Each structure stands twice: as structure tokens, then as C-alpha cells.
Amino acid sequence: MEINLVSDTVTRPNQEMLQAMFHAKVGDDVFKQDPTVNEFETKVAHLFGMEAALFFPSGTMANQTAIKLHTNPGDQIICDKWTHIHLYESGGASSNSGVNFNLLDGERGIITAEQVEEGINDPNFYHMPLSKLVCIENTTNKGGGACYELEELHKIKRVCVKHNLKYHLDGARLWNAMVAKNQSPNQYGELFDSISVCFSKGLGCPVGSVLLSDKETIVRALRVRKIFGGNMRQSGYLAAAGIYALENNIAKLADDHRRARELESKLASCSWIEKVEPVETNIIVFTPKSFVSDAVVIEKLKQKNIHIxxxxxxxxxxxxxxxxxEVMHTYVLEVLEKMSF
Structure with a gap:
């Protein structure tokens, strides 16, 4: 039994999702003639209370499209130092859009309205780039699945409005945040100028993210997606997986969160662990004590068919x-309990 806990991107469609994909009605989405893609985009937009949506092959492409839509070359993005668009999108913001970053020193990837306010450049001081876009990541990947409070997101929104800044949400694991915090999609839809949501992580789809915004912005996004090479043809087969996930898999995220909390508790009780970050969703970040090598921990778990x-x-x-x-979870808990160095 191989247990892959490297990421939530390793999931595979179950038989029911595969059947939904197999029976999908498809057309050519480049001409916006794929009925299942059109249905999927409409469903997601309606869910968030936003005007329009566009299906993308990846969350990175959706984020990069949003950046290009909201900025001009030479502009500046304000975000946390750990944010995915800065660390893990291969320099796309500078390569694709010619923008730079003002990286804020948040807490576990979470920034405050006060920090954003302080990070905005004076638009009349032409020696510095124009602050144009604030990007939020929820949940925070490198921050160990930490979630923003809606109150703080509203405060940041007020700062954006005051200074005429656009507001983008990288919601790669937004579904997890909403389940953990008992929030609804339209609470986010009313806040942000654009949102990217991923379906190939917690919701178990093989491919895909969706970018949400107003109709005019999504029309412009069509062109940017084309420039980035993101047009797909009979992508309704993939969109059908997304529709299935929306209807069947969101509530199941609560089980992922419960198991993560139980792993947090088990790790905290291990004598060789220095620190475990507080768990809110499905990510557990932990630090072994100084006498324990990271590589040794990974190898010991690998020998037990557990991959992190x-x-x-x-x-x-x-x-x-x-x-x-659950059977895998029970096994992992037993292995962690018996591990020693």
C-alpha cells in the first residue's frame, strides 16, 4: 500500500467521476461551443455570485492571466513574501507581465490591511513603480494551510478601493478555507476583482482551474489565455469532472481536515519533533529536532511506503x-507513533 502525502494534487478521478467524463457532451471550446465547459463556467460563476468565469488548464495560468489583466509593465504587485505567484510560478509575473513585487512580511503567508496600506507607493513619486494589484492566497500553501479571516479581507478591500488597486485571490485551496471557516463562495465573490479556484487539488479532478471576474474582464481573459497557449478543444471531458466535484466532493474536505488535525496531534507527541504548525485545513508543516535530518525522516517514512x-x-x-x-490514516498514525531516532 503506497501512501502519497506529498500533495493533494496526486488524487485520481473515481469511477463515478470517470463516468461523468465519459458521458460528457463536448464541442470546440475555442469557439465557445463546448456545452459542458459552458455549463461548468456558468455554475462556478453563479456559485460565487460573479458575472463570468473561464476554464483554464492550470491555476498558475489562471493567476498569470489575472496579473496581466490587472497590470501594465513596470507596475507592482503587493503580496506576502511566501505567496505562490511569487515563489512557485517560475517568475511568470516578471516574464509575462513585466511587473515586480513588494513582498510583505506576513504571518504564515497572511498579510494585514495595515501592511498593505504601508506597502503602497506614492503614485506621484515617479521613481518608484506604481502599486496596482494586491494578491491574496487562501489558504496559504507555505503557511501550512492557514486561512484568512473574512473581516481582514474586507479591511484589505477597503484599502484597495481607497487607493484604486485591483484585488486578486489565488484560491487554489479556497474550497478548504470555506469548509474550515464555514464560509460561502459569494462572500468571496463580493470582495475580489478576480478569483482563481482549483479543481485538481482537494476536489479530485485530473486537470483544471477557473478564473472568475466581471464579464468584460473575462472577455479580455479569453485573449490572454490564447496568448499563453491555454486554449483547449473538447475540454468538456475535463469540465464534466469539475461539475461532478462541485456536486459531490466539497463536503468531503472536512474528512481531510480531521485527519490533518489528528496527524498534527500525533506529531506533536513525538519526542523527535521540534514544532508543528497549527493545522486549520489539510496541510501539516512540521520541524524535526536539530539532531534529526530531514532526509532521514523522509527516507524512514518512504521505507514504510509513506511519501511526504x-x-x-x-x-x-x-x-x-x-x-x-481511513485505513491509510490509521497506518500512518501507527508508523509515526513507533518512529524513533
Whole structure:
């Protein structure tokens, strides 16, 4: 039994999702003639109370499209130093849009309205780039699945309005945040100028993210997606998986969160663990004590057919997901309890 806890991107469609994909009605989405894609985009937009949506092959492309739509070359993005668009999108913001970053020193990837206000450049001081876009990541990946409070997001929104800044949400794991905090999609839809949501992580789809915004912005996004090479043809087969996930898999995220909390508790009781970050959703970040090598921990778990990932600087990561079943969970807890160094 191989147990892959490297990421929640490792999930595979179950038989019911595969059947939904197999029976999908498809057309050519480049001409906007794929009925299942059109249905999927409409469903997601309606769910968030936003005007329009566009299906993308990846969350990175959706984020990069939003950046290009909201900025001009030479502009500046304000975000946390750990945000995905800065660390893990291969320099796309500078390569695709010619923008730079003002990286704020948040707490576990979470920034405050006060920090955003202080990070805005004076638009009349032409020696500095124009602040144009604030990007939020919820949940925070490198922050160990931490979630923003809606109150703080509203405060940041007021700062954006005051200074005429656009407001984008990288919601790669937004579904997890909403389940953990008992929030609704339209609470986010009313806040942000654009939102990207991923379907190939916690919701178990093989491919895909959706970008949400107003109609005019999504029409412009069509052109940017084309420029980035993101047009797909009979992508209704993939969109059908997204529709199935919306209807069947969101509530299951609560099980991922419960198992993550139980892993947090087990790790905290281990004598060889220095620190475990507080768990809110499905990501557990922990640090072994100084006499324990990261590589040794990973190898010991690998020998037990358990695979986890290294975040660097002494931090290891476990991510629970749809394909991590209770029998696997029981086994992992037993292995952790018996591990010694």
C-alpha cells in the first residue's frame, strides 16, 4: 500500500467521476461551443455570485492571466513574501507581465490591511513603480494551510478601493478555507476583482482551474489565455469532472481536515519533533529536532511506503486529500507513533 502525502494534487478521478467524463457532451471550446465547459463556467460563476468565469488548464495560468489583466509593465504587485505567484510560478509575473513585487512580511503567508496600506507607493513619486494589484492566497500553501479571516479581507478591500488597486485571490485551496471557516463562495465573490479556484487539488479532478471576474474582464481573459497557449478543444471531458466535484466532493474536505488535525496531534507527541504548525485545513508543516535530518525522516517514512515532501529550511510537509483513506490514516498514525531516532 503506497501512501502519497506529498500533495493533494496526486488524487485520481473515481469511477463515478470517470463516468461523468465519459458521458460528457463536448464541442470546440475555442469557439465557445463546448456545452459542458459552458455549463461548468456558468455554475462556478453563479456559485460565487460573479458575472463570468473561464476554464483554464492550470491555476498558475489562471493567476498569470489575472496579473496581466490587472497590470501594465513596470507596475507592482503587493503580496506576502511566501505567496505562490511569487515563489512557485517560475517568475511568470516578471516574464509575462513585466511587473515586480513588494513582498510583505506576513504571518504564515497572511498579510494585514495595515501592511498593505504601508506597502503602497506614492503614485506621484515617479521613481518608484506604481502599486496596482494586491494578491491574496487562501489558504496559504507555505503557511501550512492557514486561512484568512473574512473581516481582514474586507479591511484589505477597503484599502484597495481607497487607493484604486485591483484585488486578486489565488484560491487554489479556497474550497478548504470555506469548509474550515464555514464560509460561502459569494462572500468571496463580493470582495475580489478576480478569483482563481482549483479543481485538481482537494476536489479530485485530473486537470483544471477557473478564473472568475466581471464579464468584460473575462472577455479580455479569453485573449490572454490564447496568448499563453491555454486554449483547449473538447475540454468538456475535463469540465464534466469539475461539475461532478462541485456536486459531490466539497463536503468531503472536512474528512481531510480531521485527519490533518489528528496527524498534527500525533506529531506533536513525538519526542523527535521540534514544532508543528497549527493545522486549520489539510496541510501539516512540521520541524524535526536539530539532531534529526530531514532526509532521514523522509527516507524512514518512504521505507514504510509513506511519501511526504520537503519545504526547505528544516520544514517537512504532509498533505491529506480525497484519496487518503481511513485505513491509510490509521497506518500512518501507527508508523509515526513507533518512529524513533
Amino acid at each position: 515532501s520537503l519545504l526547505g529550511k528544516g520544514k517537512l510537509r504532509i498533505v491529506t486529500h480525497l484519496d487518503y483513506k
